[in-house]
Amino acid sequence: MQFPKLTPLQSRLAASLIASAILVLVYIFLTPNHFAYAAELDSILQEDHNHHRLHARAPADLLDDLDDYDDAEGYEAEFMGVSRSITGRVAAFSDALTNNVVNKMDLDPGLTHNYVFAKAEVLGNHTDKGVGYPSVLQLQRRSVNLDGTESLMLDQEDRGDGELLDEEETEDIHKRQDEGPAVYISVNACRQPSPNGTVSGSPPHLTMYISKTNKAPGRNSQKDLVTPPIPFQGGFANYTLNSTGDVYIGISAPDLPKNYAGNWHFEIAASIDGLYQQYHDSEFLFSVDTDSGSALFITHNLTPNDTMPDVDSEWVKFGPLFTMYAFPQDYRPIKGLEQSFCAIRESFDAASLPVSTGMTQRMTPALNQPPLNQKLTNQTKQQFHIDGLNASSTYTAYLAMVGNGTTEGPDVPDGKVVGGGGQIWKAITFNTKTDGNCQVIYNLTFCSDVAYAVPANPSKFNAIGLASLYDTQAQSYYDNFTKSIAQVACDTTDTARYSLAKTCDDCAQDYKNWLCAVQIPRCEDFSSSPALTYLQPRNIGQDFINGTEPNANATAEKRMSFTQSRNPLIDSVIKPGPYKELLPCEDLCYSIVQSCPANLGFSCPSGKNLEAGYGKRDPSEQNMTCSYLGAVLQKPSGGGRLSISAGLVVSMALLAVMLAG
CATH class of the missing domain: 2.60.120.680 (GOLD domain)
Incomplete structure (x- = not known):
């Protein structure tokens, strides 16, 4: 069929009609109702923070449909001239996360x-x-x-x-x-x-x-x-x-x-x-010692080695990096949340268990060295002392870092902090003592490396007064030693020196370490297990501080070392009653003999006398069987305790000789 030929006027009219029809179709497809629907959907996805609550109240069959919708492409708003790779796609019922913001x-x-x-x-x-x-x-x-x-x-x-x-x-x-x-x-x-x-x-x-x-x-x-x-x-x-x-x-x-x-x-x-948040499956906190109501802890060295005194000083100025939380064992609110920083932090009751902390350069062992071969260093570390504990109880302690150690996420205007959510380390457990006549002391002025429980009587001395009493006595004895060492020609030629391997400084340091260790004995409960044969009963002739009498056997009563303390000051002034002493390690006595001039007359006892006054290190390196400065408890191990340090020691007879000198 042949179409009629149109005049120029008719052709222009037909083109106008076709163009109008196309505009009508475009108007129908681009009706404002569709624009409103797209805007409303984007508004819900991006601004309504309560959409998850609607999701929670939706019927189960509707939720299934929504899940299917989420997996499908669904409707996504498109904008002319803008690529989808730029605008991104946000699923229904999802919140947008911002870098380093919780x-x-x-x-x-x-x-x-x-x-x-x-x-x-x-x-x-x-x-x-x-x-x-x-x-x-x-x-x-x-x-x-x-x-x-x-x-x-x-x-x-x-x-x-x-x-x-x-x-x-x-x-x-x-x-x-x-x-x-x-x-x-x-x-x-x-x-x-x-x-x-x-x-x-x-x-x-x-x-x-x-x-x-x-x-x-x-x-x-x-x-x-x-x-x-x-x-x-x-x-x-x-x-x-x-x-x-x-x-x-x-x-x-x-x-x-x-x-x-x-x-x-x-x-x-x-x-x-x-x-942003972290959990470390290793320990960075160690228990130093406990008494019946408090406990002392210390971190590892914060500097990589002992040849960085300037960095150690910077750490002291930097101040405490970590915090510590403690709970009774099997504390229900954190059961199953032991690796969560916010759970541990929110559950801790600081009013009931106050924690004091600070930096210290007290002597401790280097990291990861076996106990019998450890090198002691005075590198900077952080220590914690917690009060308010119950006697004869087991607790769990957590080392933590608030924020990234310098800043916490909510502390900045936009909340953006790398690692701002905090960190938590693997928990350690510790046990408090029972008898009440051992007291943890630390931060002494002269015997600055002493940090453990010592014989005490809470009715006569608080921790500060007790520490001062022990420290002042040790300082006075050391003053006598300095007069003796001053008689030795220390600053002289190599051929005139008393030793090519040791100096007077070595002698003075070893003597000070020994003096503090033996004058300030490490205290354990008198009720400790008899199986711990390396613990020496002391002062069994006195009653306990609560007035009860000790249950001592006849053999023990005949031994002078059982009826009195190593330091007479303890029995005459402090009067703690019966306790057990973790004897000082015998290798400290040998250190003094090796370091000091022979004319000072230092010598170590032998045989039964040595065994009566000093302990030996455990060859298996499993238990801390003698006392030494810088000792910490790596973890509880039945009645014994793992150690990570080395120390000093001498006999009671040698003590009398040196104090007189």
């Missing part, structure tokens, strides 16, 4: 909450790590050997960012650089459901899910996960991956078993600079 959330049982760490954050600017520390920290890391045994290795922690990297991890990071920047994700469960009645164990844990493509990963949506689901361990979970785009995270709560009620509260953060 997000806090309550989560009910059976639900999942989702987050997105957007491409703009992944490829964004790094956060300033702050001032850092005066030196790197020497941390321990456990390594499992091929035979199944564990070894402890040293790791260096970067100055202030908290990242522990060994050679293998560093090489792995280099291999993954082509996959994009590293993204560090960490989560702390701060609170959890509580039991309604008497139950054993702890409630089930949260689980973390991570994906690069699944916008709403979780317990009901495990497609395209970058790693298997990550269950929380002790209230802590973390994962590091490389990415060049969005990273999607889901935190799922399990269904709650009977006899539990409540929900979980957690803190989550993502970072391109380092983990």
Whole structure:
């Protein structure tokens, strides 16, 4: 069929009609109702922070549909001239995470909450790590050997960012650089459901899910996960991956078993600079000693070695880096949350168990050396003293770092702090004494390396007065020694010196260490197990400070060493009643003989006399069987205690000779 030929006027009219029809169709498709729907959806996703509450109240069948929707592409607002790679995609019911900023959330049982760490954050600017520390920290890391045994290795922690990297991890990071920047994700469960009645164990844990493509990963949506689901361990979970785009995270709560009620509260953060929260599966805190109401702790040396006096001084000026928390053993509120900084911090009752802390350069052993071969150093470390403890009780202590040690996340206007969520170290347990006549003293002026429990009587002296009494006596005896050593030609030629290996300074130091160790004996409960044969009963002729009589055997009563103390001042002035002494180690006596001039007449006893006054080190290195300055308790071990130091010692007869000199 042939169409009629149109005149020029008719042709222009037809073109106008066709153009009008096209405009009508465009108007229909681009109706304002559609624009309003898209804007409203974006507003809900980006601004309404209560959408998770609507999700929690939705019927189960609707939730299933929503989960299916999350896995599908769904509707996404498009903007002419703007690429989707720039605007990004945010899944329904997900919160956006900002680099090094914590997000806090309550989560009910059976639900999942989702987050997105957007491409703009992944490829964004790094956060300033702050001032850092005066030196790197020497941390321990456990390594499992091929035979199944564990070894402890040293790791260096970067100055202030908290990242522990060994050679293998560093090489792995280099291999993954082509996959994009590293993204560090960490989560702390701060609170959890509580039991309604008497139950054993702890409630089930949260689980973390991570994906690069699944916008709403979780317990009901495990497609395209970058790693298997990550269950929380002790209230802590973390994962590091490389990415060049969005990273999607889901935190799922399990269904709650009977006899539990409540929900979980957690803190989550993502970072391109380092983990925001951390848990270290190794000890950096050690128990020094306890009495019946307090305990003393100390960290490892903060400087890498003993040849950095300037750095030691910087640490003293820097001040306390760590904090410490303590709880009765099996304390219910933190059961199952032992690796979570925020859980430990929120549960600690500082009013009931006050902790004092400060820096010290007291003599302690170098890290990771066997007890019999350790080198003692005066490097800077931090110490803690905690009060308010109950006698004959077991406690758990946690070393922690608030924020990154210099700044806490909420302390800055935008909240951006690398490592601002805090760190926690593996817990240690300790036991308080029973009898009440041993008192922990420390920070003495003259005997500055003394830090342990000594014979005491709380009704006569407090800790400060007791420390001053012991310290003043030792200082007066040392003054007599300095008069004797002044008679020796110390500053002379090598051929005229009394020794080519030792100097008068060596003699003076060894004598001071010995004097403080034997004049200020280390005290243990008289009720300690008789199986601990290295403990020497003392002062059994007096009643206990509560007025009761000791139950001593006839053989012990005949031994003079049992009926009196090593230092007469203890029996005549302090009057602690019966106690047991951890005898000083015999090697200190040998140190004085080796270091000092022969004309001073120093000598060590032998045979029964040596055994009566001094102890020997445990060849197996398992128990601290004699006392020495700088000793700390690595961990409890039945009745015995592991040691990590070396010390000094001499006999009572030698003491009388030297004090007279």
